[in-house]
Amino acid sequence: MTTVQGARARARTEITAAIKDEARKQLAAEGAAKLSLRAVARELGMVSSALYRYFPSRDDLLTALIVDAYDAVGEAAERACAQAAPAEAPAERWVAVCRAVRSWALAHPHEYALIYGSPVPGYTAPQATIAPASRVAVVLIGIVRDAHQARGIAVPRLAPALRAEGERMVAEFAPGLPPAVGPALVAAWAQLFGLISFELFGQFHRVVEERDAFFAHAAAGLASSVGLVLPGE
Amino acid sequence: MTTVQGARARARTEITAAIKDEARKQLAAEGAAKLSLRAVARELGMVSSALYRYFPSRDDLLTALIVDAYDAVGEAAERACAQAAPAEAPAERWVAVCRAVRSWALAHPHEYALIYGSPVPGYTAPQATIAPASRVAVVLIGIVRDAHQARGIAVPRLAPALRAEGERMVAEFAPGLPPAVGPALVAAWAQLFGLISFELFGQFHRVVEERDAFFAHAAAGLASSVGLVLPGE
DNA sequence: CCGTTTCGAGAGCACCGCTCTCGCTTGAGA
């Protein structure tokens, strides 16, 4: 798709990338609230109005960073899943993916806050963000599906009131899995980011000391909540 | 403690409250990012510089709102706990408290985002916020402790690597409970807010439809993860 | 009653997002 393009088009993509890089640098240094178009332009040797040729507003720049962040954390999850694949128990792959997401979050706290903290631009996420936002969830679903097809899983309980909802969920994004797994997966997915957010946003200050071991323990708990059985159980 | 005070002191506390009220109104209307000291002052018929007699900076105003929000959600949790107390099963009290926290969050989304979203002022929470921040956790701990003393609980698993951590945790803020309950409680606490945050921040868009039933189901799962047994199990 | 403290007002600084205009450059079509 990346065909040979004229000097102008090439310059445009390069400058767009440079703007995003500088913005990401400022984001990492000071946080989203302090990210300023003028400072980005200044650092790039442009005047601030020139930047509006590339991003129509500050929020659009942030949206671009959000998409990139979703892709980055999704890729980290996918890589961890692929790397842990060979014959490992599904629950261990699950924990490995959780650990990869957490590691990415600890390494990129402000980018994590951008996507899993309070939504800063408006109230509704732009359409462009929903596809990359699902990559981590897709990885987690895949692990459970593989386990279900291979060795089977311990199907979780499901409240009767959620029967239809569970069937809709698995039909939509986890076909082949028992209905009870749908709500369990969604809950585990949300809870995973609750653990990471609390650690990152300081709620675990003076509460959790052994962060790594605690997280691994909690992630294993999430695995078992979706039916993945740990070896030796 | 609220002794009779001179006109000046009384005016000061009244104006301070008026500033916080107006700030809360703007927070609810537009979010923390759009909260402006000048707009608050304008609405109160003051000039912006006068506001600095009451709050030394915008971040200090936000901190005051944060403390109030922690108190509000904590009070909601305490009220739900007290209200559900009479002879109800501990797991049902647990779910009732979770539901109260979620209801408060849905009713005050921007205030929730202020305390459980990305920390906006700096990186470390001010000292004044840590005590009110723990009220919800205290309520949850109390439910488990009561259940443990009364009918007993199903002690969760505990990874050997977390033995010491679990003992430290229960010694510090849940004395009398088995060590395994410490990490389980902390994890459930974080996961509860993961569920609420995902719903509030839009991650459940087109994923979860039956929000109430789903949340109740997940909250019940959290209850059982800390050892609370549901009736009829 | 007087001196000190507290307070509100106003001007001002540096910065912000964003808009508009104006020339220069580029590149596609005649």
Place this chain on the structure above:
DNA sequence: TCTCAAGCGAGAGCGGTGCTCTCGAAACGG
């Protein structure tokens, strides 16, 4: 190959922000 529209960067400017400083008036405590 020439032309002319489109893309681009620079600059000025608008209204807004957080925050500081000074000044005169009001309230308070000894």
